[in-house]
Amino acid sequence: MKDFPLDTVLAIIGIAVPILAFVWEFVLVGRKRLGYRVQMDTPVTGEIESVFPGVLPQLRPEGDGAAPDLQDLSVVLVRIENNGITDVDSSDYASPDTDNVGLHLHFPHRRVIGMAVTELSDDAMGDSLEPGTGIGCREDAQHRVGIIDLPKVPMDRGDHYKILAILQRTAGAGEYPAPVMRAKLKGGRVAETRSRIGTSPRLLALIGFLVAVIAVQFVFGLNDDKNAAGCVSGKLTLVGSTAFEPAIRDAAAEYGKHCAKTQFDFEFDSSDRGLSRVDEESKDNPGLLAISDGPKGVGYPNLIPRTLAMSLFTMIVNPGVGVHDLSTRQIRDIYAGRIDNWQLVGGTDLPVRVVNRALGSGTREAFRQxxxxxxxxxxxxxxxxxxxxxxxxxxxxxxxxxxxxxxLKTVADLPGSIGYSEYSDAAKASGAQTVTIAGHAPARDQVLDHTYPFWSVEYAYSNGELPADSPAAAFLRFLTDGIGKDVLRSHGNTPCGELPNPTTCSPDK
Known part of the structure; x- marks a missing residue:
């Protein structure tokens, strides 16, 4: 069940159900459909009289013509319509061919004392509603139901006619039971047409079903995001480069939002010390990773590298030196001791103070290279x-x-000092001032066109291959293939997969 593509199945169901509902409603049962709508059903209070003598008795289609006893009456207007997608012929009514009657309009607890056909949408339908065509009224005395029989009227799509009936109560009290149409169509149906005001219960049910499908997909999508993040329980200790520490910490915080099962510890003190620790301690501990500014040196045959991102570095100076740009040659001369005063490079009259990272620092090695x-x-x-x-x-x-x-603190506090740092850290620090190199600022495009020289590749190192279900492997997938790439990018780094030469994580084209 773990590999069962439930999200795909839900997507197919979400598409198929509306299609099937449409086919069922408009192609199968809705292809031929007669509807009836009760447009008026109201009691008549008081004594009924006609302005034109004899009109009310004439509503009754048969009898001796004597005026009926018009007491406890009601007036009903029913619309019969073809609301399907095809025409309805007389042969489509599901009653014996010898029977002219196709529809039976029932009025429980009432009998019909008068009726008339009105509002023909097509005058040609009148020929099918003449006396002798099957139209008439009767009473089922045993069940106290008045019935109006209607003939097999051919109706084109959209045609309608109306029946006006005067009824008299035969049983019960209070509101009258609703009229009901009794009939069948071959390959179709006869059903009451509800008012178009408001929302159809079927439509609400369909909307509810689709909302449920979307909600389930959303929940599974969240789970997929968690699975993409790894969500492997356990402890992961990250050691190594202090230059890359802020980016890794933020990536771990983002990872924790998707997967709270992984516990992180951070012990960054330098690339070389991190590599040494992983080499010595993590042979049987896949929960330890070293982050290094640049490739490992000699002496670590068991450590396996994984490239993470191209990282930008920058030169920094104390603001008092009065210098904003240095050439590569000037930087080399300063670190060799050949330039001893900032006046020699256009700055103020201050002796040069060169600040280096300690041996074993990945940043120092990147600077040297x-x-x-x-x-x-x-x-x-x-x-x-x-x-x-x-x-x-x-x-x-x-x-x-x-x-x-x-x-960063030493360069900010020590007059005449110069140093170097990972660019995003320097840009956010106060006190130390970044300088351009030969007029070029630290930027991805400047590295790609080979005009900015100070960059390096960030690596993650493990002692041997990592188990696929280990916290370290899951976190590395997050950094290289998941949201972690966005975190690295937000710190000014370029994920290796986005470089022209991702296999070596080099800007070379």
Whole structure:
């Protein structure tokens, strides 16, 4: 039953039922249909008199012509109509061929004392309603029912005629029982035509059925969304890159809206430390994933990568340096110690303070690969950023910080400082100022046309293949194929599947 396509079945039912209802109503039973509508049924109070003597007795189609005893009377007007989609011939009435009568109009607890045919939609129908054609009235005294017999009148689609009857009560009191038409059609039916005012019960039932189908589909759609999100119960610990931590945290929060069965723990302290932890601890623990800025280094043969997104990085400076743009060459010279004062690149008279991420940082490795290159000389020996702030040496100084948050705070607080960070974090931070590289800002299009150099690929690493029903596998599916892609995109990252070369998650065309 797990793989049973219930949503598809419901969709088919939702389409088929209205079609079948239409076919049943208008093709099968509704193809030939006579309707009758009681347009007036009202008692007559007081004594009846006619302005023209003899008119009321003449309503009675047979008898000796004597005026009837007109007491406790009622007047009824009934409309008989062809409301099907085809014409009705005399041979369509389901009564013996030898019988001229096709319809029987019954009036319980009343007898007919007078009747007349009125309002013919087609004068030709009058020939079928002449005396001798089967029209007449009678009384079923045993059951106290007055009856008007009507002939087998041929009626084109939309034709109608009316019967006006004067009736006298024979039993009971209060309201009269409703008139009833007794008849059958071959391949059709005779039914009372309800007023068009208001909503048909059948229509309401059909609407209710369709609403129920839509509601069930909606519920299953929610369940499908949950299944798409994974909804695997268990615990998932995420470690690694502090640069990508905000995006992963937000993605996990969104995942939790669809699946509350997964418990998340976050222990981000650097890409290298995350990789080491997964390598050492997760051989028998599929609930541990490392997020890394860039590919793993040597020494992790058991770790399997999965590309997540292309991430943008940016250079940041203390606002006091007075610089808004740097070339790649200038950045290399600054980190090599060849530029020792911001005046040399158009800034203020301040010594340069170079802030680096600690060894093992994925962001630092991305900076080295994309901005410095392999020919860059070794970075001068670093000291403490606090020491630099306290001593304020006149020469350029170098220090290191462990995580992204420390990088952003140090550059914001330390005069003359320069550093680097994941772009979305830097854009939201206060104090540190982003700078363009050779006039180009961090943007997806700038990377795709190879004008912006500072970017990297975010990876998720597991120790060996993940079981399909593990929390880690479910969360990775959410990040790469589900709503998680939108979360990554909202942080300025480009999901790998949206790049020209998604297999390597590279902007190369």
């Amino acid at each position: 994309r901005m410095l290159g392999d020919d860059q000389p070794l970075t001068p020996v670093a000291t403490s950023c606090r020491t630099i702030a306290a001593t304020n040496p006149p020469s350029p100084a170098f220090c290191e910080v462990p995580v992204t948050a420390d990088m």
